[in-house]
Amino acid sequence: MSTSARPTLEIPDDHWSIGLLLICAAIAAAVISPLVWVFWQASQVDLEQAIELTTMSQTLGIIPRSIALMVSVTILSMIIGGPLAFLTGRTDLPASRFWTITAALPLVIPSYIGAFAFVSAFGPHGEFTDLLGIDVPTIAGFWGAVLVITLYTYPYVFLTTRAALLSMDASHVDAARTLNATRLEAFRRITMPRIRPAIAAGALLVALYALADFGTPAFMRLEVFTSAIYWEWGFGNIEFTALLAIQLLTVAAVVLAIEARVGREVKPGASGTGTRFRLGWLRWPATIALAFLAFLTLVVPVVIFGIWLTRDPSVGAGVAFRPTFAINSLYLAAAAALVAVIMAVPVAYYAARDGGILSRLFERATYVGFAVPGIVIGIALVYFGANLMPALYPTIPLLIFAYVVRFLPQAVGITRSAVLQVDERYSEAARTLNASRFGSFRRVMLPLIVPGVVAGGGLVFLTTIKELPATLMLQPAGLETLVTVIWHANETLSYAQAAIPALVLIIVSGLSMLIIIRQERYHVT
Amino acid sequence: MSPEPPISRRTMLAVTSGSLVVGSAGCLETLGFGDPDCDFVDQADTSTAAFAWDDLDDLEGELIVYSGRTSDQIYPIFRCLEEHYPDFTVRVDWGSNEEQLNKLRQEGAGTEADLFYSQDSSALASLAAEGYTQPVSHDVRDIVPADIRDPDGLWTATSGRVRAVQYNTDLVDPAELSDDIFAYAEDDRYAGRIATRPNSGSFLAFIHAMFDLHGRDETEWWVESMVEQQQVELYGGGSNMARAVADGDVEIALGNQYYAARLIENDPTTPIGLEFTRNDAGALFNVAGVAVTDAAGNASLANETVKHLLAAEGQHFFVRVNGEYPVIDGIEYVGDLPNPDALESxxxxxxQLIDFDEVNQILTTYNMRV
Structure with a gap:
């Protein structure tokens, strides 16, 4: 948001802007199309039932609990993700690339694995109590859910903030320091305004994720708003499910509006030069903190799987692991990331540069799919696919579309904050040198926002690889991925058989992160 | 910043070519179970059963199954059928029972499924009532007892299971346990020690049956008393609950026999036992079963497959491999549970398990929900 001008509804008159507007409108329309089904289903509920359902959710107190969960998780994620981004992106932390990967990896661990591992590891009957011989406390209830969701979603804040720090011109900070500003002051006045949209973009994703998550609260035996959605789903009351999803969306709309206010003001900078902050002796506590976090988020589940694997000698008798599972997962995730990035760039660019009502509306519209539980998007696309597009149902393109609907905002948010950081004068300069609008976009803007775009694609990749509800619903029969195999093992109570695919999921995603981060570094250094 | 950045194109190429390479390598393959043990096919005693596989038409072609059952319970028999009939293939879409039910409703005539395989009769009965299924052939209707199939054959049971009382054998003396489901809501001895899982199809069927067998007032009283007086612990997953019983977090749980049996199978020393109530909804005999979809592209193949599941070999599989009850007369039950005759369901x-609105209302009123 530019502070000077209020947003206006202006219809552009040049080809470039009209083209951009139409493309963005089409993308927004495509990703909110499942909502048509949601509203149509919800409209089947008669008024009396609707009121009953609403009062029920009030008496259960699940809306305030969901909001409290969301707020707590969001604040904690910023407290963890922000400093980690600074540590790995702006300091001389030893092995910073390694720590970047370990700090980002929790994102690939599905909540039904993470939460399950925590429930199994802690508590008086937990594996850790057995292993260590001392009583470790139970992780459950509200704070258990806050802890676990935070540990597996803070990477949103970490990755968005890190991308912003990397593309920020840190020589401004040096300049401020030469002008006798303290480190804190330089951070507050130079760095913070530049990375604030990125932090807000990451925090928004965390908030919406926490709001729409079902798996973790279920494991922690915490009744939240999504519990009500799944409850009605279990009864096959699809129209109640839809109505509750719309209630959830209204909460999400408030969150989106808040983020739209704080996340826009920005001081543009340029490429990422400038000195790195020297940690000195602080490098050790920093390293220990990172190692502890990696232990909690990554080692705990791996150890739990390892224990199961050694305990159950019959592994391999049931679901045998096949490389195809990993290949299918990688293929789907890469395709979803690619499509999401292609769709995110115009929407993010338009939203960051135009400032009009339409561009902002299109950008906000992409978040809708993220704020609704996956089963709702999945079942909406089942309806559309089977009844309106039988040729596409059930096919891989439709499944990839479902991923894009769910995860596009992850790429949009981070790309938008990257565009906001680019000084508009660069593009103007290119145009005075007779570059076309598209030419200046491609040759000036695109290279500058690459870290953001790559990080956005990475986020979509990592979350797609762990996506379960829409995958189960829309996968062509016979197509199994790492998560569906983990789900099978979980369903059949053969947890040991989840161990290998879960380890492969972590390793494959870790390697993919390595590739993503290399792309980002190539540009920056 | 360099004026001609090589990176954007390189990045795009790397990402694009990466996904293309992976794409060409990623062919569709079925779930990688090891080769199942098909010995049960030869071991089945075909002399007392209504029919055996050899009496039936050969299976030929591709059958698409939507499964709400878990893979371990039905995949082996489908694999063995594929082995038995070289021209027969099965493609299974796996999912939770509720998911498949919702999906079949949304797909309507556009469904790919020939056969819906459900772990719970209420999903089958609901789909049948809503017109999404078609009748199975008369010879199936003739051999399956009328209580556990649709009167017109719009769905049929394939195997049985029973609601049970799970208890921790270290903490609970079986003599303490009642054979009356209402005692669990009334008797102080169980207060604070008992759990159940209210979101399973099996539990909802149990409440529905209680409603039909014992009336609304009794049912409402039971739910209210379980929540208010007995402080029932509510679990969201059957396996978590059985685990909690085995760990002693909770001493007694009302659930399916299946989960406890599974824990014992994994580790025979697990301190979990089973008891059954008598002649009340607490010992409801419920079934897993199948329905041929109304839109089935290959209804005759689906029908013939159903007969194979009900034949001696199929029933033998459910009993021997799954530890379930047979649903056809003349099949012997062997297992650790009481014989079907000894069971007083x-x-x-x-x-009757079709309309759950009142069940939902009661459970919501007293907040017996997760």
Whole structure:
């Protein structure tokens, strides 16, 4: 948001802007199309039932609990993700690339694995109590859910903030320091305004994720708003499910509006030069903190799987692991990331540069799919696919579309904050040198926002690889991925058989992160 | 910043070519189970059964199954059928029972499924009532007892299971346990020690049956008392609950026999035992079963497959491999549970399990929900 001008509804008159507007409108329309089904289903509920359902959710107190969960998780994620981004992106932390990967990896661990591992590891009957011989406390209830969701979603804040720090011109900070500003002051006045949209973009994703998550609260035996959605789903009351999803969306709309206010003001900078902050002796506590976090988020589940694997000698008798599972997962995730990035760039660019009502509306519209539980998007696309597009149902393109609907905002948010950081004068300069609008976009803007775009694609990749509800619903029969195999093992109570695919999921995603981060570094250094 | 950045194109190429390479390598393959043990096919005693595989038409072609059952319970028999009939293939879409039910409703005539395989008769009865299924052939209707199939054959049971009382054998003396489901809501001895899982199809069927067998007032009283007086612990997953019983977090749980049996199978020393109530909804005999979809592209193949599941070999599989009850007369039950005859399940026609609005209302009123 530019502070000077209020947003206006202006219809552009040049080809470039009209083209951009139409493309963005089409993308927004495509990703909110499942909502048509949601509203149509919800409209089947008669008024009396609707009121009953609403009062029920009030008496259960699940809306305030969901909001409290969301707020707590969001604040904690910023407290963890922000400093980690600074540590790995702006300091001389030893092995910073390694720590970047370990700090980002929790994102690939599905909540039904993470939460399950925590429930199994802690508590008086937990594996850790057995292993260590001392009583470790139970992780459950509200704070258990806050802890676990935070540990597996803070990477949103970490990755968005890190991308912003990397593309920020840190020589401004040096300049401020030469002008006798303290480190804190330089951070507050130079760095913070530049990375604030990125932090807000990451925090928004965390908030919406926490709001729409079902798996973790279920494991922690915490009744939240999504519990009500799944409850009605279990009864096959699809129209109640839809109505509750719309209630959830209204909460999400408030969150989106808040983020739209704080996340826009920005001081543009340029490429990422400038000195790195020297940690000195602080490098050790920093390293220990990172190692502890990696232990909690990554080692705990791996150890739990390892224990199961050694305990159950019959592994391999049931679901045998096949490389195809990993290949299918990688293929789907890469395709979803690619499509999401292609769709995110115009929407993010338009939203960051135009400032009009339409561009902002299109950008906000992409978040809708993220704020609704996956089963709702999945079942909406089942309806559309089977009844309106039988040729596409059930096919891989439709499944990839479902991923894009769910995860596009992850790429949009981070790309938008990257565009906001680019000084508009660069593009103007290119145009005075007779570059076309598209030419200046491609040759000036695109290279500058690459870290953001790559990080956005990475986020979509990592979350797609762990996506379960829409995958189960829309996968062509016979197509199994790492998560569906983990789900099978979980369903059949053969947890040991989840161990290998879960380890492969972590390793494959870790390697993919390595590739993503290399792309980002190539540009920056 | 360099004026001609090589990176954007390189990045795009790397990402694009990466996904293309992976794409060409990623062919569709079925779930990688090891080769199942098909010995049960030869071991089945075909002399007392209505029919055996050899009496039936050969299976030929591709059958698409939507499964709400878990893979371990049905994949082996489908694999063995594929082995038995070289021209027969099965493609299974796996999912939770509720998911498949919702999906079949949304797909309507556009469904790919020939056969819906459900772990719970209420999903089958609901789909049948809504017109999404078609009748199975008369010879199937003739051999499956009327209580556990649709009167017109719009769905049929394939195997049985029973609601049970799970208890921790270290903490609970079986003599303490009642054979009356209402005692669990009334008796102080169980207060604070008992759990159940209210979101399973099996539990909802149990409440529905209680409603039909014992009336609304009794049912409401039971739910209210379980919550208010007995402080029932509510679990969201059957395996978590059985685990909690085994760990002693909770001493007694009302659930399916299946989960406890599974824990014992994994580790025979697990301190979990089973008891059954008598002649009330607490010992409801419920079934897993199948329905041929109304839109089935290959209804005759689906029908013939159903007969194979009900034949001696199929029933033998459910009993021997799954530890379930047979649903056809003349099949011997072997297993750790009481014999079907010794089991005192109430007489209850499972086709009644269609409208759950009142069940939902009662559970919501007293907040017996997760």
């Amino acid at each position: 109430p007489r209850y026609n499972l086709s």
